[in-house]
Amino acid sequence: DAGVTQSPTHLIKTRGQQVTLRCSPKSGHDTVSWYQQALGQGPQFIFQYYEEEERQRGNFPDRFSGHQFPNYSSELNVNALLLGDSALYLCASSPLRDRDNQPQHFGDGTRLSIL
Amino acid sequence: EDQVTQSPEALRLQEGESSSLNCSYTVSGLRGLFWYRQDPGKGPEFLFTLYSAGEEKEKERLKATLTKKESFLHITAPKPEDSATYLCAVGGGSNYKLTFGKGTLLTVNP
Numbered sequence: 661d662a663g664v665t666q667s668p669t670h671l672i673k674t675r676g677q678q679v680t681l682r683c684s685p686k687s688g689h690d691t692v693s694w695y696q697q698a699l700g701q702g703p704q705f706i707f708q709y710y711e712e713e714e715r716q717r718g719n720f721p722d723r724f725s726g727h728q729f730p731n732y733s734s735e736l737n738v739n740a741l742l743l744g745d746s747a748l749y750l751c752a753s754s755p756l757r758d759r760d761n762q763p764q765h766f767g768d769g770t771r772l773s774i775l
Numbered sequence: 776e777d778q779v780t781q782s783p784e785a786l787r788l789q790e791g792e793s794s795s796l797n798c799s800y801t802v803s804g805l806r807g808l809f810w811y812r813q814d815p816g817k818g819p820e821f822l823f824t825l826y827s828a829g830e831e832k833e834k835e836r837l838k839a840t841l842t843k844k845e846s847f848l849h850i851t852a853p854k855p856e857d858s859a860t861y862l863c864a865v866g867g868g869s870n871y872k873l874t875f876g877k878g879t880l881l882t883v884n885p
Contacts (some may be wrong), residue, residue: 664818667786684828691874693871693872695873700877701877702779702864702875702876702877702878703819703875704875705872705874708871708872713837715871716870716871716872718872722847733792733865750818750819752873762823763809763821763824765821766811766818766821767817767818768816768817769818770818771816
């Protein structure tokens with residue numbers, strides 16, 4: 661049973677560029693959330709996708725956008741990269757039942773470095 | 776706004792020396808409190824979900840408990856392989872997101 665998979669594992673970009681990160685959810689999961697984790701901090705919620713729509717958004721600027729596909733996979737796009745965007749980007753998936761009380765399962769993330 | 780505070784920030788134990796990690800939270804309408812383990816360079820690995828005060832969950836050397844204001848992760852006779860960062864998160868009210876604490880970095884020396 662494959663867990664949450666993310667690609668790429670590492671990425672190096674320069675300021676001003678844009679980046680796309682990809683996520684395939686765990687089998688049987690239809691809800692995908694994205695988090696940003698800075699060094700030494702806990703993950704911070706970016707947004708969640710369900711039924712191909714953004715269901716909730718955290719305190720992140722519009723430079724951060726996403727998409728969910730019919731097969732439940734998802735992309736995170738970040739435009740006009742800043743040095744402060746350097747972080748581990750985590751994707752989490754969960755099944756939509758029991759009013760979202762199910763735990764979210766995380767992938768190993770994409771380490772994004774901005775030069 | 777949901778808030779989670781974990782203590783201590785770092786904990787160093789000798790193998791076999793039991794201890795507890797604390798997670799204090801404020802949330803409007805707790806839907807669940809979640810414990811995760813995170814190894815360096817990896818994503819958080821799910822450990823437990825607690826839904827209501829008084830609930831307890833156990834897995835090997837770990838036991839999680841929940842009150843109305845905090846949760847404890849008790850580690851009994853830890854081994855070096857238990858070394859990791861332990862993260863606590865809450866889901867509450869109409870929020871779909873998880874709110875995480877900064878984590879406790881646990882080091883178990885042989």
